[in-house]
Amino acid sequence: MIRIAPSLLSCDFKKMGEELKEIAAAGADWAHLDVMDGMFVTNLTFGIPVIASLRSASDIVFDVHLMIEKPERYIERFAKAGADIITVHYEACEDVAAALALIRAQGKRAGLSIKPNTPPEGVYPYLADLDMVLVMTVEPGYGGQALIPACLDKVREIRAKLNEEKRECLIEVDGGINDATAHAAVSAGADVLVAGSAVFGAADRAAAIARLRQA
Numbered sequence: 001m002i003r004i005a006p007s008l009l010s011c012d013f014k015k016m017g018e019e020l021k022e023i024a025a026a027g028a029d030w031a032h033l034d035v036m037d038g039m040f041v042t043n044l045t046f047g048i049p050v051i052a053s054l055r056s057a058s059d060i061v062f063d064v065h066l067m068i069e070k071p072e073r074y075i076e077r078f079a080k081a082g083a084d085i086i087t088v089h090y091e092a093c094e095d096v097a098a099a100l101a102l103i104r105a106q107g108k109r110a111g112l113s114i115k116p117n118t119p120p121e122g123v124y125p126y127l128a129d130l131d132m133v134l135v136m137t138v139e140p141g142y143g144g145q146a147l148i149p150a151c152l153d154k155v156r157e158i159r160a161k162l163n164e165e166k167r168e169c170l171i172e173v174d175g176g177i178n179d180a181t182a183h184a185a186v187s188a189g190a191d192v193l194v195a196g197s198a199v200f201g202a203a204d205r206a207a208a209i210a211r212l213r214q215a
Contacts (some may be wrong), residue, residue, distance in 0.1 A: 003192040004042070005030035005172070005210050006061050009045060009143045010196030017057040023199065027208035027213075030061040030085070032174070032194045035078075037068035040092050041141035048081045055082030063192075065113065065174070067140050068092065069199070072099045079106035087111030087134050087172075090122045100129045111172070115140060120154040124161060130169050132192070133158055138175030143196040147176025151189040159189030182215035186199070 006028050011019035015104035020031055033051055041064050051064065062103040068074070071088040072095070078086055086103045090112055093099045097162055103110040110122050114145035123133050138145035155171055162169050172193035193212055194207045202208035 002186055002190075002213050002215065003170075004199075004212050005031040005032040005192055005194045005201040006205075006209070007032040007034060007143065007174070007194050007196035007203060009034045010200040012200075013046075013162040015083040016054060020060070022055050023205060023209070024058045026062065026199075028094045028199070030063040030192070031058070031145045032063045033083075035064060035066050035068060036141065040069045042090065043141045050075050051078065051083065055070055061085065063087070063172075063194075065110075065111075065134065066092075070094060072102060075099065075102045077116045079103070079108050083108060085109040085111055085132065086173070087113050087132065089113045089140075091113070091115055091117060097124055097129065100126060102116070104129070113174075114141075116148055116151050116153070119158045120161070125156065127162065127165060127167050129168060131194045132172055134171040134174055135190075136171040136175055137173055137177075140175075147178055147185075150183060151175075155185065155188040155190055177212070179211050182212045185188060 006023045021125040022061040036043045061084045063085045065087045088099050100110045109131035111132040137147045137151040170191040172192035177193045177195040178198040201209050
């Protein structure tokens, strides 16, 4: 089953709690929460207090994507704030294995993300410790960008590697996902689609989520 994870980066920040409840009611599987520190990426978004506050608004799965330097420093706090899945960046960790172990020690699902210029082989040593690989199909930092088609080749390669090793690990795709690109992402091997404006910019969010799922 394809999971749809609307990114709250594209929601109306002045009513985030309401937006969260609406996507949950509209059939979203997860809520994708992009945490940016202004250093690993140039943008700033929200952090631990906001996630902790939102947690009381819904029991939907919180898919927390840490686009921050040295995420190891904050994993325990994000876990306590209500994250269900914590994804760190291969490029941002001083010790990837240690970061993943810390996530698992908190009883959370562990994800590892790679940027468009990072080869898929970067995640291979860690597949045994992962619940999910997140392939960025845009340069991380800002919503509304167009999907980079070449990034889907990495999805195919990672899917082939997972099949070869017979591993149960989800592949999430984030960046430029909409009605026109969802099918290509799923065909490449994606299990989870992160969509921002394609959901929050739609007049009928339930219909938007349904269309993406039908990919």
